Amino acid sequence: MIKIVNIHKSFGENVVFKGVDLEIKDGETITIIGGSGCGKSVLIKHIVGLLKPDSGEIYVDNEEITKLDEDKLFEVQKKFGFLFQSAALFDSLNVKENVAFGLRNLKIMSEHDISEKVKECLSRIGLEGIENMKPSELSGGMKKRVALARAIATGPKYIFYDEPTTGIDPIMADVINDLIIHLQKTLAVTSIVVTHDMTSAYKISNHIAMLYDGKIIGEGTPSEFKKTENMYIKQFTTGSSVGPIKMKVR
Amino acid sequence: MKIFWLIGEKFLKLSEELGCAYKMFMQILHTFLTGKYDKENTTYQMVLIGVKSIPVILLTSAFTGMVLALQTAYSTRNIFNEPIYIGSVVGFSIVKELGPVLTAVVLAGRVGAAIASELGTMKVTEQIDALYTLGTNPIRYLAVPRFISMVIMVPILTIFADIVGIIGGFFVSVYKLGIAPVVYQNDILDYMRTEDLFHGLIKSVFFALIIVTTACYKGFTCEGGAEGVGRSTTQTVVISMVMILVSDYFLTALLVMFGVG
Secondary structure, eight states, rough: OOOEEEEEEEEEEEOOOOOOOOEEEEEEEEEEEEEEESHHHEEEEEHHTTOOSEEEEETTTTOOOTTTHHHHHHHHHHTTEEEEETTTOOOSSSSHHHHHHHHHHHHHHHHHHHHHHHHHHHHHTTTTOTTTGGGGSSSSSHHHHHHHHHHHHOOOEEEEESSSTSSSOHHHHHHHHHHHHHHHHHHHEEEEEEOOHHHHHHHHHHHEEEEEEEEEEEOOHHHHHHHHHOHHHHHHTTSSSSSSOOOOOO | OOHHHHHHHHHHHHHHHHHHHHHHHHHHHHHHHHTTTTTTHHHHHHEEEEEEGGHHHHHHHHHHHHHHHHHHHHHHHHHHHHHSSHHHHHHIIIIIIIIHHHHHHHHHHIIHHHHHHHHHHHHHTTHHHHHHTOOOOOIIIHHHHHHHHHHHHHHHHHHHHHHHHHHHHIIIIIIOOOOOOHHHHHHHHHHOHHHHHHHHHHHHHHHHHHHHHHHHHHHHOOOOOHHHHHHHHHHHHHHHHHHHHHHHHHHHHHHHOOOOO
C-alpha cells in the first residue's frame, strides 16, 4: 500500500502541492487525472523518490521514504516499474539491453536467464523478435511498449504509467490500455496511471483521483466520476471550457 | 540601487552553481574511491575520449611545434643573426605550457561538448530518471567512468602532444632552417629536466578535472529541451576553456613555488 500524507512542494515561486493526501491500495489500478501542468507527473515522481517533498510523508508498504538515504531508497525502488511519458529508452542500447538493464543490476540471474526473461517480457507486450533493434528504429507506440517491457522485467509490485497514451494514435492508445489491463490481471500488480485522457481513465481504472490547484479534489470509481456533481470534476471529465476551471489563453 | 541588486543576484547564482558543481565533484570522487563504478563503461569511455582524440591532438601539436620552431628562428635571427636555442624554446614551451593547455582546450571542445550534450539529452528525455527507477545511480553509471577516463587519458594525450610537438619542431629546424639534428637535440636535453615534464602533466590532470566536472554538471542540470542542451554544451566549452586558461597561470605559479618545473 502507498500512502501520501499532506505533501507540499514548490519550485521557486511556483507552488505545485498545497497538501496532497492519497491512499493507493494493493492490487488496484488508480488513475490520477488533472489538467496539463497541474503536477500529476510530479506527484508520481515523488512516490518513486525522484523528487523530495518540501514537507509531508510518503509511505510505501508502511515505510516512510522521503527521508531514506540513497541505498535504502534503491531497495524500495526495486518494488517500482516506471513507464515514462517519453518512454526514456536508452539511445545507446538496443531493445534487449534496455529491457535487461534492471535485471542485470539486480545480479540475481544468469545471462541465459536474462535473455529468456527479455523474450518473455517482449512477448507479453506483443513485440517478439525486435531484440537487436535500436530505439531510434522504433515507432512511438513501439517505444512505449518496449519501455513497458523494461518496467515489468524486474517483476515490480507497483507500476507507474506517466501519460501512457499521449502522443500515439487512438488505436495504439487502446492497445496500450489493453496491455495495462492485461498486466494488471496476469501479474496482479498495483498500477498508478497519470493521464488526462478520460477514455483511457474510464477503461483501465478501478479508482480515479483528480488533482487540481495543488490538492486532490475528488476520488471515486469510474462510475462515480461519470455521475459526479462536483463542478470541477464534471468540467474536466466532460472536456468543457465552460466551468469553474479557467484556462489562461495567452 | 537596482544595479547592486542585479550584481548581488548574479553573484548569489554563481555561488550557488559553484557550490552545486563542487558537491557533484565530491559525489563523483566519493563514488570513485568506493570502487562502485561501471568498469565496462569506463573502458568504452577511455576509447571514446582517449583513443579517438589522438588524431586531432597529434595534428594540433605537430603544427604548434612547427610554427614555434619557425617563429623562434625568425626572432633569434633578428636579434643574434642566427637561429639559436630552437630546441630549448620548443621543448620548454610544448612540455610546460602548450602541450597540456592545447590538449585540454581541444578536449574541452571535442569531449567536454560531447559529454554535456549526451548527458543533457539524457536528462531532458528522462533517461537519467529512468536510471534511478532501474536501481542505477547515474553518478556511478555515467559520471564516474567519464571522470576516470579523463583523468587517465588527458595526461597520456598530453605526453603524445609533447612528443609530436617536439618532433614537429625538429623537422622544421632540420629540413627548413638547416640546423644540425644534434644541436636541436642537445638544446632540449641540456636544459630540460624531468620536473619540467611533470609540471605539464600535473597541470593536465587539473585540466581534466575542470573539463569533466563542468561537462557532467552542465549535463546533469540541463533543462529546456533541445535549446537547453545547446546552451549547456556551449556553456561547458566556454567555461572549461576560460577556467583552463585562468587556472593555468595559478597552477604554474604554484608549481614553480614548490620547485616542480
